[in-house]
Amino acid sequence: MAPRKLKVAEPSQAQAKRQHKADAKAAAASSPAKPRPLTRIQREKQDIILEAALEVFSAHGFRGSTIDQIAEVAGMSKPNLLYYFPKKEEIHRRLMSELLVTWLAPLQEMRADGDPFVEIRSYIRRKLEMARDFPRQSRLFANEMLRGAPHIIDMIEVDLKALVDEKAQVLLTWMDEGKIARTDPYHLIFSIWATTQHYADFDVQVRAVLGKGRGGEGRFEDAARYLEQLFLHGLTPKPKG
Amino acid sequence: MAPRKLKVAEPSQAQAKRQHKADAKAAAASSPAKPRPLTRIQREKQDIILEAALEVFSAHGFRGSTIDQIAEVAGMSKPNLLYYFPKKEEIHRRLMSELLVTWLAPLQEMRADGDPFVEIRSYIRRKLEMARDFPRQSRLFANEMLRGAPHIIDMIEVDLKALVDEKAQVLLTWMDEGKIARTDPYHLIFSIWATTQHYADFDVQVRAVLGKGRGGEGRFEDAARYLEQLFLHGLTPKPKG
DNA sequence: CTAACATTTTTCCAACTGGTCAAAAATCTT
DNA sequence: AAGATTTTTGACCAGTTGGAAAAATGTTAG
CATH class of the missing domain: 1.10.357.10 (Tetracycline Repressor, domain 2)
Structure with a gap:
């Protein structure tokens, strides 16, 4: 039996929030929402956030960690962090x-x-x-x-x-x-x-x-x-x- | 070398809260607050609470657990639980x-x-x-x-x-x-x-x-x-x- | 340069949580 | 049984936390 590869969670990042008014038409047109590629900044920031989250989660556990803490370690504001990961759980999942x-x-x-x-x-x-x-x-x-x-x-x-x-x-x-x-x-x-x-x-x-x-x-x-x-x-x- | 005994935390239970108006005089008189012995109910309830707390803390961690949860498992109301252990931390310490x-x-x-x-x-x-x-x-x-x-x-x-x-x-x-x-x-x-x-x-x-x-x-x-x-x-x- | 889009910040909120307090209910003492 | 004490409850509060909204500021392709 070949060593099965682990499945990894979908992208599903900032995307959610990025669905702004601008996309409203397209979305309404029920087009399959083409997954626009990530920008350089998005990739960098997500990595920073994940690194910070690892630091915080590993030390305090999921419920023991606050978005504020992670944001602080990541060097950004809480809403800013939530722009990249709309849900705390999403960071953890990743x-x-x-x-x-x-x-x-x-x-x-x-x-x-x-x-x-x-x-x-x-x-x-x-x-x-x-x-x-x-x-x-x-x-x-x-x-x-x-x-x-x-x-x-x-x-x-x-x-x-x-x-x-x-x-x-x-x-x-x-x-x-x-x-x-x-x-x-x-x-x-x-x-x-x-x-x-x-x-x-x-x-x-x-x-x-x-x-x-x-x-x-x-x-x-x-x-x-x-x-x-x-x-x-x-x-x-x-x-x- | 004799196997050293571990030191155990002091009683320090409900006592704190039990300092009611009634005791005010005595307390004011700066008498060394004689540590009245625990009643039967106090002992029982504390055990129930500790058992419940063990259940909840071990499953969700300290910060992941709420007093409400512990109280529910212990079958009492939150304020009632707090009557026996005035601080969440105190339960954990015990x-x-x-x-x-x-x-x-x-x-x-x-x-x-x-x-x-x-x-x-x-x-x-x-x-x-x-x-x-x-x-x-x-x-x-x-x-x-x-x-x-x-x-x-x-x-x-x-x-x-x-x-x-x-x-x-x-x-x-x-x-x-x-x-x-x-x-x-x-x-x-x-x-x-x-x-x-x-x-x-x-x-x-x-x-x-x-x-x-x-x-x-x-x-x-x-x-x-x-x-x-x-x-x-x-x-x-x-x-x- | 400017419009379109991406990012960041500011302000705010509703839910949750640890904890207080006074009064009611139960229990104990004499 | 009455009075004193302990236990329980219900209402309440202030701080924290996850998250939404929208305005403000960058960034970039044409």
Whole structure:
């Protein structure tokens, strides 16, 4: 089965508001409203807004964030922001669909024809790097999950499930070939997700517990080393010698 | 070092509001406001409110929850609820401090004088059981973490850190004695937290991915089996025979 | 340059929310 | 049962928030 592409939300941006009086005739004529291409400014501003929204949403959650806050971070006025995204929800929707695509990329890259341990190790690394480099996205995602994934439950049930099913199959094959230990492939994937995202989502806790000394930048390297050991050998001590 | 007890927030309940005209004289006399004991109704109602608040907060986050919602779930009017907890924040504070205490109990139970594998295995089991039996508490906690733990950062930095330091020491001893593999004890604890809480916090995802067939009640048993294998042996296949 | 269109700002509003207050109702004490 | 106290309610309020309207200001193609 080919790795299914995630569907992304339609454009549907400023358009809504752009339907001014001027277009009234055309609209009334029930013509299929040709989707005029975005101007340079529109593209730029939308990106700025999305970046600001990511910052704010990931820190305070959807309901905890106000349009004013986002507008401030984006460096524009609230009505101005609403000109580009007529609804607060629309910003969130855009963010979420972009998110899912990039979020699943690491798993998609896991190749059935590679060496199992190399593939799994690389996957863990990539996931950990994402936790390190894109913690806001990780938190946004976690937030959505905590709420029961109201906005992306469809994609989770369809696209994500399909991808995981596919990769679980790959893992099962490896197990059949005796290349990795026989175990539950789904829970294996869950444990990789959990252990890596933990470093983004529970960052405060990780830092606080590690303390000043070890909570610095080195913590991701330590985590990588530890996880490698965990997934390779678990906690069984090496037979000495 | 004795396992330090977590400090719990003061009573400070309805009291505030209970300072009615009747008490005015006494208060004016600057007597140290003897903390009259709670009535039966007060205790009951507070419990009902806290239960309702847990339900609502864990599902929508602090800012995403309204007093009205909590009151509705608690089966009382908003002003009535406010009679018992004059501030929304107060409810949350109570919930959080209760939470931390119960949340750390499983780790505290890990005994230095037990068998390492038995102790670790039991710890994982307990944590997994908490994810299964108290998912709302888990989500409440995750929520707080995602926001940067604003309300409990002190306890995290002091009490939680102390506890983890202590147990990390225990783990290190076991490693020195060659009873478990030498690895980073802190990250080991993190990985136990992460993998177990995942089943509460990302429950929707877990269910969706496992699908109708395997997403049922059996998933916790499967998880327990998988995690046991992971932490014991990792993914290295058994030398056949 | 100017008309047509795109962008921004100013002013405003209705719904929601956390919280107050006084009075009514229920409960407890003696 | 009466009086004191606690609990509950209904009306109300001020601040916040998402969003609409329209006027003002840019921008750009002809």
